[in-house]
Amino acid sequence: MCGLYLLDYANALNRLGYEFKWVERPEDILAADVRKPFMGICVGLQTLFHGSEENPNVPGLCIIPGTVKLFNKTDKAVPHMGWNEVFCVKRIDEVNEDYSEDNYYSIKQGTVYYFVHSYAVPFTDDLKEWTLATTQYGKEIFISVIQKDNILCTQFHPEKSGYAGLRILRSFLQGDGIVNNVSGQFIIKNPELLSRDRFTKRIIACLDVRTNDQGDLVVTKGDQYDVRESSDGSGVSGQVRNLGKPVDLARRYFDEGADEITFLNITSFRNCPLTDLPMLEILKRTSETVFVPLTIGGGIRDVTDPDGKFHSALEVAGEYFRSGADKVSIGSDAVYAVEKYLANGKKLSGDTAIETISRAYGSQAVVISVDPKRVYVDSPTNAMGHHVIPTSYPGPKGETWCWYQCTVKGGREGRDIDVHQLVTICEAMGAGEILLNCMDKDGTNSGYDLELIQDVKRAVKIPVIASSGAGREEHFEKVFVETNVEAALAAGIFHRREVPIQSVKNYLKERNILVRDMVP
Numbered sequence: 469m470c471g472l473y474l475l476d477y478a479n480a481l482n483r484l485g486y487e488f489k490w491v492e493r494p495e496d497i498l499a500a501d502v503r504k505p506f507m508g509i510c511v512g513l514q515t516l517f518h519g520s521e522e523n524p525n526v527p528g529l530c531i532i533p534g535t536v537k538l539f540n541k542t543d544k545a546v547p548h549m550g551w552n553e554v555f556c557v558k559r560i561d562e563v564n565e566d567y568s569e570d571n572y573y574s575i576k577q578g579t580v581y582y583f584v585h586s587y588a589v590p591f592t593d594d595l596k597e598w599t600l601a602t603t604q605y606g607k608e609i610f611i612s613v614i615q616k617d618n619i620l621c622t623q624f625h626p627e628k629s630g631y632a633g634l635r636i637l638r639s640f641l642q643g644d645g646i647v648n649n650v651s652g653q654f655i656i657k658n659p660e661l662l663s664r665d666r667f668t669k670r671i672i673a674c675l676d677v678r679t680n681d682q683g684d685l686v687v688t689k690g691d692q693y694d695v696r697e698s699s700d701g702s703g704v705s706g707q708v709r710n711l712g713k714p715v716d717l718a719r720r721y722f723d724e725g726a727d728e729i730t731f732l733n734i735t736s737f738r739n740c741p742l743t744d745l746p747m748l749e750i751l752k753r754t755s756e757t758v759f760v761p762l763t764i765g766g767g768i769r770d771v772t773d774p775d776g777k778f779h780s781a782l783e784v785a786g787e788y789f790r791s792g793a794d795k796v797s798i799g800s801d802a803v804y805a806v807e808k809y810l811a812n813g814k815k816l817s818g819d820t821a822i823e824t825i826s827r828a829y830g831s832q833a834v835v836i837s838v839d840p841k842r843v844y845v846d847s848p849t850n851a852m853g854h855h856v857i858p859t860s861y862p863g864p865k866g867e868t869w870c871w872y873q874c875t876v877k878g879g880r881e882g883r884d885i886d887v888h889q890l891v892t893i894c895e896a897m898g899a900g901e902i903l904l905n906c907m908d909k910d911g912t913n914s915g916y917d918l919e920l921i922q923d924v925k926r927a928v929k930i931p932v933i934a935s936s937g938a939g940r941e942e943h944f945e946k947v948f949v950e951t952n953v954e955a956a957l958a959a960g961i962f963h964r965r966e967v968p969i970q971s972v973k974n975y976l977k978e979r980n981i982l983v984r985d986m987v988p
């Protein structure tokens with residue numbers, strides 16, 4: 469299993485009504501009965517092989533021949549992060565397209581499950597005996613489920629794959645599949661001819677969280693980052709908008725089919741996140757009932773708590789992971805890290821939050837949240853060396869060029885870094901995904917900033933989440949078709965129930981854009 473997801477496994481087992489005991493020492497493993505059913509998840513699948521390109525000097529368990537390989541990045545974003553189809557290569561008979569679910573741990577042909585990995589085992593003929601299902605990502609077909617004798621392994625995360633994933637775990641725990649070992653059943657001769665890339669676009673619900681004037685932690689939502697009701701004319705700004713309770717809203721979005729949920733602690737720059745116990749509590753409680761990936765952002769940086777104790781960004785992130793987060797998102801600190809990198813003559817220091825967290829937890833666990841503002845210029849030469857793009861939406865003085873300035877502290881302070889610099893350098897530091905907001909578009913319901921998003925998508929190989937400005941279903945279609953981003957995030961329209969998640973998905977499906985169907 470991936471160590472990052474321990475709380476998620478525990479929550480899934482609790483939800484299914486099972487008691488469990490953690491393995492605490494190597495002796496616990498040695499004392500285990502080798503004939504007992506074994507389930508490996510993600511890295512748990514990969515360890516059974518002889519080795520992995522991820523760490524060539526460390527041998528695997530050598531139970532299955534073959535090597536785990538890095539995905540080819542030339543035709544797709546890496547990590548492979550999101551919901552993709554599994555294609556069962558072992559079936560009961562040649563004629564029957566379907567297969568008996570009971571024999572196959574409820575792994576359903578054509579259902580999508582949540583993957584997050586950069587390395588995989590390519591499917592080859594000599595691994596047929598072990599392979600229950602394959603998945604295609606770009607042009608590559610890899611093994612997504614291994615099954616033989618008492619072994620079941622999935623490359624995807626059942627504990628993060630909604631109800632479809634929970635069903636697999638239940639099936640395994642009940643012992644289904646072991647009794648009807650699939651070895652000897654019909655094996656599709658050339659799965660590569662039948663397999664297809666069914667990687668879906670993700671729809672993400674985002675919850676901006678902060679304490680309101682009464683001291684309660686609430687979900688709020690700004691217009692261009694201003695989260696207070698407009699002033700009554702007295703010159704005093706209004707109350708912080710309250711759009712609901714974080715745990716309840718997250719649960720609602722899970723039930724409504726959100727593929728992922730992001731919490732942004734938007735005033736964390738004022739506080740020490742480790743003393744922000746309500747925020748950690750929100751994560752813990754959400755992960756008990758929400759079985760899709762959770763991202764938490766806000767305050768991921770080196771901090772000194774009110775008692776003068778220093779905590780590294782790695783410790784802060786670790787606390788969030790142990791509380792149920794699957795990814796952390798870094799905003800202000802990413803901008804400072806890039807400034808430091810440029811000041812040091814473009815040398816990686818190795819000690820930034822991005823580098824330390826991605827080294828310890830993997831790049832897929834590190835998201836960069838970008839809060840850019842448009843700066844118009846009348847010609848590229850006036851952009852002070854920044855990466856400029858031509859724009860079809862001229863500025864106030866008719867300027868036809870612009871660059872995007874990075875900000876920190878929730879957009880309160882602009883810095884001399886452009887978004888292109890930020891995302892390319894953060895990718896080199898080990899970030900695994902970009903959450904691309906846009907201050908000009910946030911809360912406007914006028915659609916995503918396609919020019920910004922296209923520019924960033926072209927600049928990096930890691931997945932990009934488009935954010936800010938979604939107002940209608942067609943805005944999602946436009947952003948996927950015109951920029952090819954992997955995911956689109958929205959906040960206001962979901963909170964105010966203006967556009968339900970399912971209606972976005974139906975709209976996309978009708979236009980042949982692949983999305984995950986909710987399996988109840």
Ligand code: 1PR
Binds near residue numbers: 936961
């Ligand atoms: O800098 O690492 O502590 O992280 C702070 C985090 O909090 C950053 O990710 C930053 O984006 C976020 N944040 C800070 N202040 C605000 C604010 O609104 N005042 N929220 C804020 C940013 C933008 C998105 C929003 C989308 C979609 N909000 O999260 O959800 O724009 O909105 P829409 O669909 O309604 O248009 P650090």
